[in-house]
Amino acid sequence: MQTLNLRVNGEMHELSVDVRTTLLDALRQHLHLNGTKKGCDHGQCGACTILLNGKRVNSCLTLAVMHDGDEITTIEGLGSSDSLSAMQQAFVKHDGFQCGYCTPGQICSATAMLDEIKDGWPSYVSASLTDTPELCSEEISERMSGNLCRCSAYPNIVNAIAEVGADKS
Ligand code: FES
Numbered sequence: 695m696q697t698l699n700l701r702v703n704g705e706m707h708e709l710s711v712d713v714r715t716t717l718l719d720a721l722r723q724h725l726h727l728n729g730t731k732k733g734c735d736h737g738q739c740g741a742c743t744i745l746l747n748g749k750r751v752n753s754c755l756t757l758a759v760m761h762d763g764d765e766i767t768t769i770e771g772l773g774s775s776d777s778l779s780a781m782q783q784a785f786v787k788h789d790g791f792q793c794g795y796c797t798p799g800q801i802c803s804a805t806a807m808l809d810e811i812k813d814g815w816p817s818y819v820s821a822s823l824t825d826t827p828e829l830c831s832e833e834i835s836e837r838m839s840g841n842l843c844r845c846s847a848y849p850n851i852v853n854a855i856a857e858v859g860a861d862k863s
């Protein structure tokens with residue numbers, strides 16, 4: 695067992711975990727933050743995406759003990775049922791989910807992805823490695839390709855992200 699501190703959604707937590715505990719299991723089982731979903735548990739579906747020090751990661755692929763002192767934001771920290779974030783509102787408006795299982799990961803990923811574009815990070819489909827990428831549907835689809843939706847709400851998800859991205863720019 696090892697003790698560590700995590701700041702999750704702005705609140706400090708001291709945890710005592712088996713060193714083999716993933717960050718995903720620490721969030722869900724130790725802190726009871728069940729908004730973050732376990733899909734594949736193998737880094738293939740993106741359902742477990744959270745923000746780690748502001749960057750998106752698959753929380754099933756990293757161990758909790760590697761993150762002592764780190765800042766974590768889960769879907770519960772992005773908005774609440776009476777105060778949805780802009781991205782959450784856009785997913786509702788554009789019907790960007792069906793069963794909703796992938797949605798927390800999609801929204802965390804989409805939120806971080808817009809910052810990556812704003813910061814000028816290129817993707818595989820970006821025309822230039824140095825210019826700020828254009829927020830087109832091809833760019834959004836590529837950047838969201840790590841988040842699978844078995845219900846295939848993809849076109850609506852892309853529309854939701856495009857709207858938030860356009861409002862931010
Ligand atoms: S549960 Fe982590 S990528 Fe699927």
Ligand code: FES
Nearest residue numbers: 792793794843844
């Ligand atoms: S809304 Fe069902 S898996 Fe995406």
